[in-house]
Amino acid sequence: MSKRSDRARPRTAAAPCPCGSPAGYGGCCGPLHRGEAAAPTAERLMRSRYSAFAVGDAGYLLRTWHPRTRPRSLDLDPGLRWLRLEIIGVGDGTAFHTEGTVSFRAVYRDGGGEGELREDSRFLRHDGAWTYLDGLVQG
Template identity: 65%
Template sequence: MARPQNKPATCPCGSGQGYADCCGRWHRGADAPTAEQLMRSRFSAFALGEPAYLLRTWHPTTRPRELDLTGGPRYTRLEVLAAERGSMFDTEGTVLFRAHYRDGGRPGVLEEHSRFLREGGRWYYVAPI
């Protein structure tokens, strides 16, 4: 089976799995079962330029009206440093991560401790803590 156009064979989230079996399934509409998996899929969405997915998984109370990913940094690597709670049995969770990127040819790192909420069986990114 051919992979979707412009989608990598290996998932950008760093899991080592193929994109289609990792974050690709969440991008196609399945719900990520944990806060960490949602965070990984959101990193992949930033890396692949998928603003619709990012908006769909952003909590309505903090979600921007629109999201333009053109001209921004190019995300290259993810490090998950810690995850607390956020399982399929929790309603809240946090993930501490480092997102490596290149912007204008210069390397950079965004470190964030993110908060996630699970409502109606779906995880949502809320905001940095």
């Protein structure tokens, strides 16, 4: 999910949220991206990070990456379009946990057609907030 894009793609509050929630972007991932709310669970953080890839918000992705594994910069590919997200499984990651896992399938389109990314992601709380630690890409 990377390459270069310093600016997020514009997204209106009423637009469908890329994470697949029935709520519009303004009531779902938008407040997390703008720093007005924090993800209460690892799954919610995963969904908001997927949406950040979809709208091109590299700043949010870096802010929600655990400092132990966070890259110095992140280049998003402006030609890549994220089409849909499917959560396959969730392990822990609630308000009562400090660690969690989320397995997902994300479908994208690029110049060569459609493809998919499958990953088992690990999340840790850092300073009280959920952060993305790392992931194991499947297949």
